Structure formats: C-alpha cells, structure tokens
Amino acid sequence: MSETLPTRYDFASAEARWYEFWEKKGYFKPRPGKGKFVVMMPPPNITGILHMGHVLNNTIQDVLVRWHRMRGEETLWQPGIDHAGIATMNKVEQEIAREGKTRFDVGRDEFVKRTWAWKERYGNTIIEQLRRLGSSADWENLVFTMDPAYSRAVLTAFVELFNAGLIYRGKRLINWCPRCKTALSDDEVEHEDTPSHLWYIRYPLADGEGHIVVATTRPETYLGDTAVAVNPDDKRFAGLVGKRVRLPLVNWERKDTEGKPVPPEIPVIANRAVDPGFGTGAVKVTPAHDPVDNEIARETGIPLVQVMDEDARMTENAGPFAGLTREEARERIVAELEKAGFLEKTEDYTVPLGTCYRCRTPIEPLLSEQWFVRMKELAGPATEAVRSGKVRIIPSYGEKIFFNWMDNIRDWCVSRQIWWGHRVPVYYCDECGEVFASVDAPEGCRRCGSAKVRQDEDVLDTWASSWLWPFATLGWPENTERLRKYYPGDVLVTGWDILYLWVARMMMAGARFMGEMPFHTVYLHGIVRDERGRKMEKSLGNSPDPLDLFRQYSVDGVRMGILFITPEGRDVLFSVKSAEIGRNFANKLWNAGRLVLLNAGGRFAGLPGSMRLEDRWILSRLERAISETTRLLGDYEFNSAVRTLYEFLWADFCDWYLEAIKPRTQSGDRSGVDVALFVLEAYLRLLHPFMPFITEELWQALPNKSGESIMISPWPEPTGMSDPDAESRFSLLQEMVSGVREIRGTFGVPRSAKLSLVFRDSRDALALARENLALLGFLAGIEGVSESDEAPAGSALIPSKVFEAYVPLSGVIDTGKEKARLEKEIAELSAQVERIRARLSDPNFLDKAPQEVIREQKARFADMATKLERLRGQLERL
C-alpha cells in the first residue's frame, strides 16, 4: 500500500499491468454466484480492424458485464469471431491479384488453404484490439464460426430445415455482385442516390399505327423486354392494351430461359404495379432483369429473356451487342436508338443505385439457381415474442422497425457462389437423381447406394452461421453443460444496422432450434458518425484510429468520453474532444485520489463519530449517486449514468467537499480525510465498469479497500446515509459561496479583501451562515454575518430564491468608478444584444442560415439577455 501516488498517472503501464492481472486471476471466466448474466458478443469479422463503432459497442457490453459481475452474478460474456465469407475472400483475392492471378487460376482447394493461412496470420488482430479496450470477455472460450464444432452446428441446422421442407432450391431473380461473383441477400445491398438519366424510347405499334413511348433508367436491358405494361386505370392507354409493339432494332432471334424463341413483337399488358406517374405511364417489362417485372411475369406468364450474364456482360440474346459490358452496352444502345430515331428524349434522373455492401460494385438483378429458406414459417414466434414483451427492444421505437420487416419478410437466399465458408451440405446422386442433405459426407446415395454422389458447390451465407450464435457458441447441437447453463442469455447489445440481418434471425433460430428466445433484451445503440453527421469511412479520412486515441487519451478516457457524448438511442457524433473530456476527467480523479491519499498517511480511521454538515452532505450525495447509477444502469441509460458519476466527482467531491475539509485537515483533524476515503472507495467501485483501469490503480492504493481487486469487489449498496436536511442546508451555503464569488468577479473585488453578508428577512439562512462562518470564510472570504431591516446602500444582492442577502461594497471598491465601468459594460452588451435581436428577426437570415447557426445565435441571445439583466440589477443597487 503506497501512501503517495506519482504526480502523473501512467495509464499505459496501468492498462497493461491490470489487464494481465485480471486475466491471470481468471476473473473473466464465469464464477458461481447468485443469479446469472449472459451476453453474447457480436462476433467481429476476422478481417476486422477496431473502429469507433466497435469501441462503443464493446464498451457498453463491458460496462454491463462488469456491473453484473460486481453484483455477484455468474457472468458470461461469450466472445467469438466470424469467418466473414465475402469480406475474407476479398482480402485473399487481393493477395492473389498481386501475383497476377484470380481465385479461379488458383483453384478451390488451394484458395481455401490460403484463406486459412491468412486467418492464422491476421485473423486475431481485432481480438487483440478488443482486449486493449479492457473487454472482460471469457477469452478462453473464444469461438470461431469455422471451428469444427461450430461448423457442425451450422450443417445440423441446415439439414434439419431441409428435411422439414423449409429450404428449397429455386431459379429466382437475386441480387448478383458481378465482381464477387455471388448472390447477395436484399439486406446486403446498399442503395445510394446516384445521378443518372431517364431515357424515353419509342416502341412502334406492330400494326403500323404510331408508337408507345416508354421511359427507362436501364436502356441496355430493353433487349430482354417481353411486354410493355400500363396501369389498368390509365385512360391514356385504354385502347392499346392487348395490342403488340415491336422492339426497336431487334431483328435477331431471342430465346427465353427454356430455350424457346421469343419474337420481337411483344404485348401491351395492364398491371397494377405500374405507376402511372412515372415517365409516360408506360413501362418496359424485363422479367429476367428486374424484380418488379419478374413478379409481373410470374402473374402473367410472359417469358423471361436473359440478356446479361454473371459477368454483367451481354449474352447472345443481345445480338450484335453480345459480349459488351453493361456500361459499354448502355452507351452503344442509346447511340444506335438515337441514330435510328427511336430515342424521343433524355432527362436527368436520380436512381437509388444498389451496390454490393462488400465491394461497392453495382449489383445486377440476375436469374440464378439458389437455395432459399422459407422465412414466413420461422418469423412467427420471433414476432410474437416482441409483441408479447418477452423480448424487449430498447429504444422502444426499434420495435416498429422490427415489425415492419417481419411482416414483410421474404425468403432468404442462403447460398453464395464463393469458396470460403460452410459448404451447402446437399448431395446429388448422378445415378438416380436423388437430392438429399447430410451433416457428414455420405458414403453413397441414400436411395440407390451409388457412390456417384457430388456435393453442392455453393457455400452458405455468413449470416446462416451467425444466426445460431447464442447456442452454437455453447456447444449445440450437443447437450453440453455450458449450453444448459447459459442458454437463454440476457442482453444483446448491437447497432441498428444489423437488426434484421442478425438480431431477428437469431430470434427465429432460437425459437426453432432451442424452443426459447436467446435473450430478453435487445439494446440498440446508434451509429458512430463524425461531427458533421457523416458516416465514418476510411476514404473520408474522418475515422480516427481508436488505438491512437488510446495512446493519447488512455483507454479509460476514450471509453468514458464516448459514453459521455452518446445520446440514448441516437447516433453519436464523435469528435476527439470527447476523448479529451474523458482524459481530463481521469486526471481530475487521479489528482483527487492523490490528495486524499497524501493526507490519509496510509491509514483509514473509520467514519468519525460526530460529523459536520459537509460530511453528512457528501455522504448523502454519495448515497444518491449509488442509487441513481444503479437505476440508470438497470434502465440501460449509460449516458445519464456517466454524467451522474462525472458530476458527482467533479462538482460535489472535488469542487466542494475536498475544498471544505481543507482547513480541518490543515489543523490536524483527520475526520474529513476519513470521510473522503470512505466516499472515494465506494465511488471508485461505482465508476469501475466505465473506467476499469484507473479505478483499479487508485483503489489498490487505498488503505480502506478490502479484497484483491476492485473488479470482483461488490457493487456499492445504499448505506442508509441519505440526509435530505443536510443536502438542503448545504445547498444554501453553496448559494452563498457562489453568490459572493460571482460578486467578487463582477466588481473586481480582490481575493484578499474580506467581505460580509447582510441578511434581510432570512432567519434560517442567517443562523446557518453563523454556524458555518469558518467554512464561508475559507471558501468565500466572508468574515462576518449580520441582519438588517433594509437593503444596505452600495451593496450587491446574492441571487437566491430562499434567502435575501447583501454584500456591502462601499469602502471595498470605488463605487463611482465601478458604476461607470458597469454602465459602459451595459452599453456594450445592449448593443450586442440588439444586433443579435435584429438578425434573429430578419426573415432572410432565418431562411438561409443553417439550423445550428440559428440555434447557436438564439442561445447566445438568451445568455446575453440574462447577463444584461443581472448587470442592470447590480448597477441599480450601487
């Protein structure tokens, strides 16, 4: 036990030292206790690099698990890491590209081997970084989604759904990334408004009577049109429905997906899906390349003509355009249509361009054979769980979004044409045509016994493994002890962006395979954005490296800072200033701890038998901080909890209490220091979940700690020292001190000048001031208090709702000079106030200025107006 601490807190050393200590002691493992608390860490990708989103997500989880652990619950924070199919393949493909090769040159087996090697080399980076953050997860049980046991779970789930008829293969229009050469689910497509055009193309009527003009954003696909559609209620086209139009330029044979020829004369049909307000009201129908058109084809039976392939190049059906890329084809086709007089006009138009969420390549809707999961059947219990309140989503407006998605749920395309992942466990018999699913590779066909069976080439969507996370990490499908003990868990902490992709699916999987929801609470935090509200992205250079921030501001500083600025349930506008706030707070805490320890002389004498007002006050404030923090954590209000703790230390403890006990301590009375030790010890435990390192470092130095680590010491309980009377009395003293300090500032009264207080009609306040005159003297330089029936001339009034007290200033300052100074200040200030008032009533300004500027001006106006009023009052009194 050291009696003094170094002047400066060496956070880097403390972080390394304590993390190692905690881990060596096994504190991160669940320890038997009363009750249980289980959190599943959203597994980062093996390609992941720690960003501010991870920092926020894992800080919140760490706060929760450290809190529950201190409350004596058996606490498991289950960590893991995701194989991230497409993302990881991209990394290895980049490596191979440097050798001038593609993955197809290398071959499947070799490619998978290289991907494992990549994983061994780089895959643990993010885990190391999460450890730097102080995360107290059960690292010994780290799970990787491609571990043999986990893989078995993925295949077991697939086979079970397959055998239950919930998985089917179908040729469907799916989102295709021509670069990754794989299908993507709807949720893996990002839409971005992109400037483009609307082309108006003339389709001549087959009977020679004029033409119909259709508007399209994708002229290159018109070669695959098999109809023109109009809305049935659109009177403009009433006579045309049932007629045929001729596709311009097409004088070659097109074939549909079954190989049947499709003529260039196509019907005009009526369909409710057509928006009469778009373009001319007539649209081309290209069922092989557009999801809406695909639906129309399904209803009407019109054929599907595919004009683009998996490389996004034009097919044979495109006649002379075959072999062109989609971009080349667009340019050529528009030019030829124009040359031949079929292009009526071109307009500027913004399209919500869909791009691959991994590589940003524009996706192509493409017909493809894929595996699908029937979701309607699985969605029911998950929806019901949220509706009945069995699963709570925080903030509650997340539920609306959840229901909206669940009510419109579509079948899930789970196959991907990539090589890194769990291979679809479906086998085809070349002998008898049997198709069956099996977890283990079969010896032969389950129907005819033939050895000529081949496995499906596709692998499963990454989410088709992570949707099993809450139980596959615990050993499912084996009935392990961990599974029995820790399923279902408690809270899932994640971002809005994966509510559908992951959270909803985990609930469906939980209901289906475990018969129980995997958690009772989903806590959704906002996305971390930059100060201007933009998403943080490498290309924008607005995404700070958390490890740099750790080095500069300490891990605790960054953790505290980000929670300090994260509004509950909304996006976070992150700036480095927040880390500064955290670091400054850590310094404040360090200095406070140092001062108390310095005066404690290495021992704690217990709480004093008789206590002064300020002692009873700080103990009552502590009591309040304990119950507030506990309540706020229970309500997942991390921001308010952090602010409560911040205020307590900074204002109550440092600014008031440590100041108030100085005279006592200096005179050799240690009672104040003992109270301070008591408060500090409990406070450090309250703060520990948020700032684990500095709290441990300080706590270990306290003479009144008990136990081997703050991490496993009990969460502070209310001590019964709540004292509302002491709080209200002390707050009156605070008003007096602050009032006098402000008057000193306003009138430039030197620090050394002693002042007095004159009360009028304020018996209780007067008595209180008399009793605490020593304190008032030390904190505000008050050397006397008295009473008067009238406001003394030449005095300043202390603003208070409870008492009326004056500080006489004649003789202390030159009132004439002060009056003149005040008058000048008032004149300047009122001129400024007028200028702002004029600006704020100028409609031109209000129209054009950004909202934040207007808000800022209004706030300034209010501030200045108040100040002006106060100065006028002061002047009057003089």
Ligand SMILES: [Zn+2]
């Ligand atoms: Zn892609």
Ligand SMILES: [Zn+2]
């Ligand atoms: Zn067979």
